[in-house]
Amino acid sequence: xxxxxxxxxxxxxxxxxxxxxxxxxxxxxxxxxxxxxxxxxxxxxxxxxxxxxxxxxxxxxxxxxxxxxxxxxxxxxxxxxxxxxxxxxxxxxxxxxxxxxxxxxxxxxxxxxxxxxxxxxxxxxxxxxxxxxxxxxxxxxxxxxxxxxxxxxxxxxxxxxxxxxxxxxxxxxxxxxxxxxxxxxxxxxxxxxxxxxxxxxxxxxxxxxxxxxxxxxxxxxxxxxxxxxxxxxxxxxxxxxxxxxxxxxxxxxxxxxxxxxxxxxxxxxxxxxxxxxxxxxxxxxxxxxxx
Amino acid sequence: xxxxxxxxxxxxxxxxxxxxxxxxxxxxxxxxxxxxxxxxxxxxxxxxxxxxxxxxxxxxxxxxxxxxxxxxxxxxxxxxxxxxxxxxxxxxxxxxxxxxxxxxxxxxxxxxxxxxxxxxxxxxxxxxxxxxxxxxxxxxxxxxxxxxxxxxxxxxxxxxxxxxxxxxxxxxxxxxxxxxxxxxxxxxxxxxxxxxxxxxxxxxxxxxxxxxxxxxxxxxxxxxxxxxxxxxxxxxxxxxxxxxxxxxxxxxxxxxxxxxxxxxxxxxxxxxxxxxxxxxxxxxxxxxxxx
Numbered sequence: 001x002x003x004x005x006x007x008x009x010x011x012x013x014x015x016x017x018x019x020x021x022x023x024x025x026x027x028x029x030x031x032x033x034x035x036x037x038x039x040x041x042x043x044x045x046x047x048x049x050x051x052x053x054x055x056x057x058x059x060x061x062x063x064x065x066x067x068x069x070x071x072x073x074x075x076x077x078x079x080x081x082x083x084x085x086x087x088x089x090x091x092x093x094x095x096x097x098x099x100x101x102x103x104x105x106x107x108x109x110x111x112x113x114x115x116x117x118x119x120x121x122x123x124x125x126x127x128x129x130x131x132x133x134x135x136x137x138x139x140x141x142x143x144x145x146x147x148x149x150x151x152x153x154x155x156x157x158x159x160x161x162x163x164x165x166x167x168x169x170x171x172x173x174x175x176x177x178x179x180x181x182x183x184x185x186x187x188x189x190x191x192x193x194x195x196x197x198x199x200x201x202x203x204x205x206x207x208x209x210x211x212x213x214x215x216x217x218x219x220x221x222x223x224x225x226x227x228x229x230x231x232x233x234x235x236x237x238x239x240x241x242x243x244x245x246x247x248x249x250x251x252x253x254x255x256x257x258x259x260x261x262x263x264x265x266x267x268x269x270x271x272x273x274x275x276x277x278x279x280x281x282x283x284x285x286x287x288x289x290x291x
Numbered sequence: 292x293x294x295x296x297x298x299x300x301x302x303x304x305x306x307x308x309x310x311x312x313x314x315x316x317x318x319x320x321x322x323x324x325x326x327x328x329x330x331x332x333x334x335x336x337x338x339x340x341x342x343x344x345x346x347x348x349x350x351x352x353x354x355x356x357x358x359x360x361x362x363x364x365x366x367x368x369x370x371x372x373x374x375x376x377x378x379x380x381x382x383x384x385x386x387x388x389x390x391x392x393x394x395x396x397x398x399x400x401x402x403x404x405x406x407x408x409x410x411x412x413x414x415x416x417x418x419x420x421x422x423x424x425x426x427x428x429x430x431x432x433x434x435x436x437x438x439x440x441x442x443x444x445x446x447x448x449x450x451x452x453x454x455x456x457x458x459x460x461x462x463x464x465x466x467x468x469x470x471x472x473x474x475x476x477x478x479x480x481x482x483x484x485x486x487x488x489x490x491x492x493x494x495x496x497x498x499x500x501x502x503x504x505x506x507x508x509x510x511x512x513x514x515x516x517x518x519x520x521x522x523x524x525x526x527x528x529x530x531x532x533x534x535x536x537x538x539x540x541x542x543x544x545x546x547x548x549x550x551x552x553x554x555x556x557x558x559x560x561x562x563x564x565x566x567x568x569x570x571x572x573x574x575x576x577x578x579x580x581x582x
Contacts, residue, residue, distance in 0.1 A: 041400035042348055049393075050341050057333055095400040102340075102393050109332035109386040 024066035024197055026190055027055055030099070032072075033145045034242075037096035048099035049106075056110060065114070068193045069107060071121040072100045073179070073208070073247060082214070083250035086123070086206045093242055104206075111204035118202045120193040125179035125210035125249050127186050129269035130276030137276030139283025147217060148180075148224070148273055155230040155274065156281035162232050164217055166239035171246060175217035179210040179248035182264035182272070192260035210249025211262040220266060227270035228278070315357035315488055317481055318346055321390070323363075324436045325533075328387035339390035340397075347401060356405070359484045360398060362412045363391045364470070364499070364538060373505065374541035377414070377497045384533055395497075402495035409493045411484040416470035416501030416540050418477050420560040421567030428567030430574025438508060439471075439515075439564055446521040446565065447572035453523050455508055457530035462537060466508035470501040470539035473555035473563070483551035501540025502553040511557060518561035519569070 030048045031037070037044040052069075059065060076084045077091035092098040104121050111117045128148040130137030144150040153159045167174040189209040196202060221232050255261050280286035321339045322328070328335040343360075350356060367375045368382035383389040395412055402408045419439040421428030435441040444450045458465040480500040487493060512523050546552050571577035 038400075039404050041397065041404050042344065042351065045397050045400070046344050046348065050344055053333065053337050053341055057337065060333065092396075095404075098393075098396055098400065102389075102396075105383075105389055105393075106332065106336050109329075109336070109389065113330050113332050113386075 022059075022062070022064045024068065024194055025055065025059060025064060026068040026070075026194065027052065028070045029055075030070065032096060034074075034094050034096045035145060037094055037099070041095040044095050044099050048096075049102055052103045053106065056106070065117045066197045067107070067117070067119045068190055068197070069103065069119065069121050071104055071123045071206070072097070073123050073125045073210070073249065075101045075104060075123060076247070078244045079247060082246050082248050083212060084208065084247065085250040086208060086253050108204045115203070117204070118197045119204040120196060120202065121204070121206045122189060122193055123206060123208045123249075124186065125181050125208065125247070127183050128180045129182040129184065129264070129272045131184065132272050132275065134272075134275040134279040137273070137280065137283070139280075139285075147178075147220060148269075151221060151224050151232055152273055152277040154232050155224070155228050156277055158281065160233065161235040162221065163235045163237050165237050165243060167236045168239070169245045171216055173216050173218045176243060177214040177216050177246040177248065179213060180215055180220065180266060180269055181210050181262055182269045184272075185209075185211075185262040185264055188263075189254065189258070189260050192254075192258040196258055205257075207254045207258055208249040208251060209254065209262075210251055211265075212249055212251035213265075214246055214248040215266055220270075223266045224270040224274065227267065228274040313350075313353070313355045315359065315485055316346065316350060316355060317359040317361075317485065318343065319361045320346075321361065323387060325365075325385050325387045326436060328385055328390070332386040335386050335390050339387075340393055343394045344397065347397070356408045357488045358398070358408070358410045359481055359488070360394065360410065360412050362395055362414045362497070363388070364414050364416045364501070364540065366392045366395060366414060367538070369535045370538060373537050374503060374539050375499065376541040377499060377544050399495045406494070408495070409488045410495040411487060411493065412495065412497045413480060413484055414497060414499045414540075415477065416472050416499065416538070418474050419471045420473040420475065420555070420563040422475065423563050423566065425563075425566040425570040428564070428571065428574070430571075430576075438469075438511060439560075442512060442515050442523055443564055443568040445523050446515070446519050447568055449572070451524065452526040453512065454526045454528050456528050456534060458527050459530070460536045462507055464507050464509045467534060468505040468507050468537040468539065470504060471506055471511065471557060471560055472500060472502050472553055473560045475563075476500075476502075476553040476555055479554075480545065480549070480551050483545075483549040487549055496548075498545040498549055499540040499542060500545065500553075501542055502556075503540055503542035504556075505537055505539040506557055511561075514557045515561040515565065518558065519565040 029051060031044050074097040075090045076088050077093050079088060090101055092101040107119045111119055138149050140149050151162055154162050164175055166176060169176055171177050186209055225232055320342060322335050365388040366381045367379050368384050370379060381392055383392040398410045402410055429440050431440050442453055445453050455466055457467060460467055462468050477500055516523055
């Protein structure tokens with residue numbers, strides 16, 4: 001689960017052993033299902049917070065003080081306005097959100113105590129899509145918590161219909177609006193952050209990773225229908241408690257300082273998601289059965 | 292460090308072994324020096340937060356879901372008014388405070404996920420004094436962070452003078468005002484909380500443990516001089532960044548619901564502190580040298 005992205009690592013021969021020194025860590029590891037975090041908060045606090053504190057201690061012990069951490073737009077809570085800038089007040093509205101918020105605070109404390117630390121917190125908006133190869137994609141266990149894995153399972157016939165939570169929001173079509181970002185763009189954002197760590201001005205800094213565009217649930221479904229040629233039957237349900245109406249990112253800071261900007265729109269996101277889904281209707285289980 | 296107060300514990304003979312079942316845990320364990328938390332935040336987040344998450348997991352694994360936790364008035368941050376009621380907005384102004392605040396939030400998440408948990412968070416104000424026997428008292432390593440251990444070390448000749456941080460606050464004599472509580476009263480508050488856990492209305496509830504009275508630094512010093520017969524030389528310094536002006540507790544909730552109220556005033560606090568200090572001028576090291 002813990003990914004050590006070994007950037008610029010140096011290799012030296014030390015008493016016959018090769019010693020690999022990590023220069024930076026990209027820490028993506030974390031549980032991320034909001035509903036599960038409500039029913040199993042200790043699991044989330046242990047995995048996410050304890051895991052991060054342990055990682056930071058190991059990094060400190062080995063003199064590696066460069067970190068890129070996957071935070072989330074969830075730390076904006078229910079934002080009072082959009083687009084969300086990095087300066088918005090922070091709050092958590094569920095245990096999952098609290099793990100992200102607490103880790104951000106722990107990182108800020110750490111940097112305040114020791115200026116050798118260089119930490120970039122990336123606040124993800126809504127990652128969707130898949131690698132264009134169709135070999136890497138999302139494969140959630142159980143009922144998907146997020147829109148696109150659910151849509152994908154309807155498209156391949158694993159589920160009857162997509163449940164849309166709330167059609168009475170004051171948005172263009174009544175459904176919730178989010179900032180979807182292609183996973184390949186997201187990955188590129190991490191490379192940009194990694195490069196930024198060498199900037200002497202970096203302390204513990206925060207960047208949104210989003211497209212800056214709001215897309216409604218229905219717009220996303222329409223785009224997926226177009227990409228896949230499949231009809232997605234809908235089932236309209238009430239609002240989900242705790243869901244915000246409209247959330248999308250201000251991308252100015254990332255654009256200016258990371259020199260990074262999302263390249264892909266919802267068409268590419270849906271095309272690549274469908275490529276993955278149609279090749280692997282049962283996710284990684286499909287790959288297994290091909291062997 | 293971790294105290295399992297084994298209240299109402301039951302003992303049963305299981306396959307030749309005696310099995311002790313813990314019915315409740317009073318969790319006092321935690322690092323508490325604000326300054327140290329600023330310079331060593333990972334130490335604080337690890338010891339306090341990771342320690343608590345581990346304890347909660349062990350408790351859950353053994354079916355013991357009754358907890359009394361030592362929180363702190365620090366979670367009121369810089370309160371906008373006094374007395375502080377339990378409903379005040381919460382915030383943290385240093386890493387130590389964040390550990391207390393995060394643990395409170397984790398406890399609330401836990402109770403929300405499982406109604407078998409009964410948790411009482413006790414928000415300590417400023418504990419001082421010692422056990423009247425003179426056998427148990429505070430013995431901080433290095434420079435004391437709190438007023439009374441410092442005063443005590445001046446009285447026994449271990450330090451030249453007491454540094455008073457700020458004499459220009461808008462208080463009766465210009466010095467900071469706090470709510471000092473005798474440690475014996477504090478201990479009694481825990482017994483009251485433990486009894487309260489059997490109340491079916493308890494979920495994750497919070498009580499202040501204070502006297503409800505604000506005492507200035509100079510008033511406290513005068514009371515100690517009277518109790519000890521020693522003159523405490525003062526050195527006036529500037530305000531310490533981050534120190535609040537006046538903080539004292541609203542004690543209504545604890546009085547009404549826990550049926551607990553502090554019995555001792557600053558005279559008894561200073562008398563017992565001096566009894567401990569004069570018998571053990573070098574803390575527990577004094578006891579060692581008597582052997």
